[in-house]
Amino acid sequence: MSGEPSQTNRLSPIPLVYSPNYKISVFGMEKLHPFDIAKYDKIFNALKKDGLVTEESVIDPAEVSRDEMLLIHTQDYLENLKKTNHVAQYLEAPALKVIPDAMIDHRIVSRFRKAAGGTIAAARQALRAKSKMAINLGGGYHHAKPDVGEGFCIIADVPIAIRQLQKEKLIKRALIIDTDIHQGNGTILCLKDDPTTYTFSMHERGIYPLPKEVGDEDVELEARVTDEQYLKILGGRLDQLFAKSRPDMVFHVAGCDALAGDPLATGQMTHEGILKRDAMIVKACKKRGIPYVMTLSGGYSRDAWNAQYKSIRSLIQNE
Numbered sequence: 150m151s152g153e154p155s156q157t158n159r160l161s162p163i164p165l166v167y168s169p170n171y172k173i174s175v176f177g178m179e180k181l182h183p184f185d186i187a188k189y190d191k192i193f194n195a196l197k198k199d200g201l202v203t204e205e206s207v208i209d210p211a212e213v214s215r216d217e218m219l220l221i222h223t224q225d226y227l228e229n230l231k232k233t234n235h236v237a238q239y240l241e242a243p244a245l246k247v248i249p250d251a252m253i254d255h256r257i258v259s260r261f262r263k264a265a266g267g268t269i270a271a272a273r274q275a276l277r278a279k280s281k282m283a284i285n286l287g288g289g290y291h292h293a294k295p296d297v298g299e300g301f302c303i304i305a306d307v308p309i310a311i312r313q314l315q316k317e318k319l320i321k322r323a324l325i326i327d328t329d330i331h332q333g334n335g336t337i338l339c340l341k342d343d344p345t346t347y348t349f350s351m352h353e354r355g356i357y358p359l360p361k362e363v364g365d366e367d368v369e370l371e372a373r374v375t376d377e378q379y380l381k382i383l384g385g386r387l388d389q390l391f392a393k394s395r396p397d398m399v400f401h402v403a404g405c406d407a408l409a410g411d412p413l414a415t416g417q418m419t420h421e422g423i424l425k426r427d428a429m430i431v432k433a434c435k436k437r438g439i440p441y442v443m444t445l446s447g448g449y450s451r452d453a454w455n456a457q458y459k460s461i462r463s464l465i466q467n468e
């Protein structure tokens with residue numbers, strides 16, 4: 150379950166980072182939360198069925214380390230992550246409060262550390278891969294802040310990955326393109342006043358998080374955004390965005406909760422629209438030779454996993 154992906158024609162030329170340990174399972178209590186925590190597994194299994202990945206071809210990442218987390222999070226916050234009460238609050242899942250403190254790390258927090266490590270691993274892969282792309286089938290926890298978690302996010306994986314790669318002098322500048330329908334408020338706070346990073350978020354007006362933070366570039370979408378409206382706005386922004394931010398790497402927080410039917414937003418996008426959105430961002434990176442890292446982030450409707458699966462499959466098949 151580790152090492153470089155196989156290079157046969159049948160398997161994905163884009164490195165995929167994934168572990169079955171991304172999945173949170175707490176005696177079925179996870180079903181009480183609107184987040185479809187099985188989406189990582191569903192996407193992996195569907196790609197496997199297509200013959201595009203195997204257990205051996207995916208990269209099983211190391212958990213993000215304490216030192217890596219301290220690049221963004223405070224020591225006090227890491228202490229809070231040992232306490233069930235805090236974690237249940239950050240994850241907005243009061244039912245989790247029955248888990249004893251002694252089990253919260255194994256049952257919950259370590260799963261997030263694994264997926265956050267996946268974002269770092271994907272960033273390294275994107276630098277190495279011929280495709281200049283990598284996909285973490287998890288991560289994108291864009292509501293996690295330096296000293297508090299919220300909105301089902303407890304580890305700021307993308308900011309941590311950027312800091313770690315900068316520390317190793319692998320990149321200087323990074324652009325975050327956040328297409329989850331909720332503003333990446335945590336990412337913005339984690340990278341506040343940092344001239345080496347540029348946060349771009351397209352999100353729905355009037356829904357969580359409120360009030361919004363002020364990022365480097367924010368686009369507020371009206372309710373019930375359609376594919377056509379979304380793609381027109383995004384397409385009209387990308388050239389300027391790359392020119393202003395001059396990134397060495399792009400992190401795409403590719404939440405798909407702009408899909409019609411999402412319980413936490415009003416977007417009206419289709420699977421095809423999500424696929425075109427992702428392809429548009431990948432194309433903009435490829436045109437400029439800039440490494441691209443996808444993280445999955447939000448998406449809560451019953452078929453959110455399916456939209457992301459189809460988009461990833463299309464990226465693989467077109468590579």
Ligand SMILES: [Zn+2]
Binds near residue numbers: 448
């Ligand atoms: Zn979201």
